[in-house]
Amino acid sequence: MKIYIFRFGHRLERDKRITTHCALVSRAFGACKMFYSGQEDPSFENSVKEVQEDWGGNFTIEYIPDWEKFFNINKDKYYIVHLTMYGTAFDDFAKNFNKTFKKGLQKQKKDLLIFVGSQKVPTAVYHFANANVCVTNQPHSEVCALGVLLNALVDYRTVKFSGAKIKVKPNLKGKTIVKN
Amino acid sequence: MKIYIFRFGHRLERDKRITTHCALVSRAFGACKMFYSGQEDPSFENSVKEVQEDWGGNFTIEYIPDWEKFFNINKDKYYIVHLTMYGTAFDDFAKNFNKTFKKGLQKQKKDLLIFVGSQKVPTAVYHFANANVCVTNQPHSEVCALGVLLNALVDYRTVKFSGAKIKVKPNLKGKTIVKN
Numbered sequence: 001m002k003i004y005i006f007r008f009g010h011r012l013e014r015d016k017r018i019t020t021h022c023a024l025v026s027r028a029f030g031a032c033k034m035f036y037s038g039q040e041d042p043s044f045e046n047s048v049k050e051v052q053e054d055w056g057g058n059f060t061i062e063y064i065p066d067w068e069k070f071f072n073i074n075k076d077k078y079y080i081v082h083l084t085m086y087g088t089a090f091d092d093f094a095k096n097f098n099k100t101f102k103k104g105l106q107k108q109k110k111d112l113l114i115f116v117g118s119q120k121v122p123t124a125v126y127h128f129a130n131a132n133v134c135v136t137n138q139p140h141s142e143v144c145a146l147g148v149l150l151n152a153l154v155d156y157r158t159v160k161f162s163g164a165k166i167k168v169k170p171n172l173k174g175k176t177i178v179k180n
Numbered sequence: 181m182k183i184y185i186f187r188f189g190h191r192l193e194r195d196k197r198i199t200t201h202c203a204l205v206s207r208a209f210g211a212c213k214m215f216y217s218g219q220e221d222p223s224f225e226n227s228v229k230e231v232q233e234d235w236g237g238n239f240t241i242e243y244i245p246d247w248e249k250f251f252n253i254n255k256d257k258y259y260i261v262h263l264t265m266y267g268t269a270f271d272d273f274a275k276n277f278n279k280t281f282k283k284g285l286q287k288q289k290k291d292l293l294i295f296v297g298s299q300k301v302p303t304a305v306y307h308f309a310n311a312n313v314c315v316t317n318q319p320h321s322e323v324c325a326l327g328v329l330l331n332a333l334v335d336y337r338t339v340k341f342s343g344a345k346i347k348v349k350p351n352l353k354g355k356t357i358v359k360n
Contacts, residue, residue, distance in 0.1 A: 014197075017197065017198055018197055018198070018201070021198070021320065021321035021323060021324065022321075024319060024320035024321055025320045025321050025324045027318070027320070028316045028318040028319075028320040028324075029316070051319055055318060055319060084355075085348060086350070086354065086355040086356065086357075087350060087351065087352075088350045088351075088352060089337075089350065126353050126354050126355070127353055132351065132352060132353060132354075134348075134350065135327070135331075135336075136208045136209070136336045136339075137347065137348035137350060138204075138207070138208035138235060138341070138348075139204060139208075139231055139235060140201065140204035140205045140207070140208040140327075141201035141202075141204055141205050141327070143201060143321050143323040143324050143327075144201065144205045144208075144323050144324055144327030144328075145327070146324070147315070147320075147321070147324030147325070147327055147328050148324075148327050148328055148331050151315075151328050151331075156315075156316045157269075159316075161318070167317065168265060168266055168314075168317035168318075170266070170267060170268045170269065170314065170317060171266050171267065171268075171312070172267075172268060172312060173306050173307055173312060174266065174303065174306045174307075174312075175264075175266040175306070177266075
């Protein structure tokens with residue numbers, strides 16, 4: 001089962017760093033690809049590519065001009081989890097997902113898609129999502145929500161970053177970078 | 181034991197949304213206060229205050245003009261955890277912290293302070309920190325790292341938000357806000 005992210009409603013300038021952070025978090029926790037809608041932004045895409053050139057991996061980004069069309073065509077390929085502060089608890093969801101849903105998806109050859117809002121998310125999304133999941137019911141950050149959910153679904157230690165030029169050797173008191 | 185956050189090196193404009201997200205994540209996971217250094221930014225402070233007016237809680241923010249002086253004077257009051265991609269694994273740290281360190285800190289009447297970088301963090305911080313902890317050894321996001329670490333240290337369901345005017349009632353398929 002692969003993990004995809006859909007970043008909805010990206011805005012140039014305002015969301016540049018937040019969307020970049022979402023993409024880097026997705027990559028770090030082993031997602032294979034981020035789709036994004038809203039305004040096309042080669043600058044954010046390049047920031048992520050630059051990180052990947054050094055740190056490795058095969059994470060990709062694709063701009064989707066028409067998000068409704070995308071979901072009309074593709075939604076049955078995915079089990080869609082919409083991250084929203086109005087949803088039900090991510091930890092309960094993750095427990096069920098890891099125990100049972102995951103095997104079901106593997107049998108159906110479906111992948112997981114995590115839908116991350118930016119601008120106001122249309123009501124339709126709450127309905128076509130297979131699950132509306134929150135990380136606390138407080139307003140905070142889609143970057144945090146995405147990271148906390150991914151961490152509950154993925155063992156980050158198993159994620160591979162092929163072609164990395166550099167990697168970190170964990171250090172108690174400083175920085176150690178090892179060249180590959 | 182209280183949880184404090186120190187956001188280091190805030191930059192106006194560039195970090196406005198990232199620092200706001202860090203503050204909101206801190207609040208959502210029950211931290212009591214964020215100190216920040218770098219450039220003073222009433223606009224970010226107000227964004228967080230506005231959220232709190234509706235959603236409740238007693239989270240505060242204080243600008244620290246001289247971070248070195250702050251730590252010279254205060255560092256023994258805290259057990260300092262520096263979030264860095266060069267550190268050791270947060271989940272191993274959290275396991276030990278929850279099992280043993282926490283009780284020790286309570287006896288010593290020390291609180292926890294999580295140090296979150298923005299601009300390049302001076303080497304001194306790696307040395308005065310009691311622990312240098314990472315959320316994966318990949319470059320991603322301080323907002324995510326903070327959220328994932330806090331989630332490993334705190335049961336978010338126990339956090340109270342006193343004086344909230346509104347709260348969310350978790351919903352499988354939409355948004356439900358309840359007025360208090």
